[in-house]
Amino acid sequence: MKNLLQTMSNLEKLKIEMESTYIDGYQWKTIIENYLLNLIIFQFKMSTPLSNQDNKEDKIDEILNSFYSQFWIEKHQWFIQCYWITADTSSIVYVYTLPYAFQDFFYIGNVRLKSTCPNNNQCWSFDSIHNLYYGHFLSQNLSLSHIHLDNIHYLDLTIPFDESFWLMVSTLERLNSLNIVLYSNKDLIDIHSKLQILFDRSPHLC
Incomplete structure (x- = not known):
């Protein structure tokens, strides 16, 4: 190098x-x-x-x-x-x-962030992220709600997921590719409900 x-x-x-x-x-x-x-x-x-x-x-x-x-x-x-x-x-x-x-971002819950930025409000820009790999399980309730991802084109999502997902991903207007990993099928009604909400918020999914 x-x-x-x-x-x-x-x-x-x-x-x-x-x-x-x-x-x-x-x-x-x-x-x-x-x-x-x-x-x-x-x-x-x-x-x-x-x-x-x-x-x-x-x-x-x-x-x-x-x-x-x-x-x-x-x-x-x-x-x-x-x-x-x-x-x-x-x-x-x-x-x-x-x-x-960078375009790729991996989030699997129970994470910590620490930075040298004196004012985080000036540094929290993640607009470049197009591909989100999200595996935040229900037992892991640490959310990064100050991160807002509004430019997601590809989503790799583990189900079930909780409401902290929507705190990070406020819109899926640009989503055109989706991969779902089913981690548990204990509550199929809840899973179906979450998927329906996801599809309703993703107008460009084919």
Whole structure:
């Protein structure tokens, strides 16, 4: 990665998504100051594992601290967010710039968010998300109601789901592709009712 970026000194915009690859804020700062002096727009999404042995909060703070500096906050106003699952098992933490700049978003409930943005109201823009993978089960009642997804074209939805889904997805006007995963069929009447509401709010589904 470093060798590639060394050849792009005139780069003004960089958008990069790295699966299972993580570069901390100190390393990015060094790369940018040495090789990308003309960079104006910087958008990334990275991930790094969290193990059972990790204190998750301490690990998240360690990640975010590398992006807390005058270089990130004041000079460029590039703000970073961490997204991770709060379960006890091993998990992945996603690290990305705000506003979120990528088309895919995975939400499976029991998640936490923490960012370097001093005013979240200025950073909560998720308009770029077109593909939502939503697996928020009823037993997981932690919602992210401050995230509003109004531009969904593809929806992968686990059923049953609760009302927190509609707090995040206020409209399905642009939805044209739907994949449903039936997690439980204990209450078929409720499932049918939720599906009917979903279809009624999705005018462009064929």
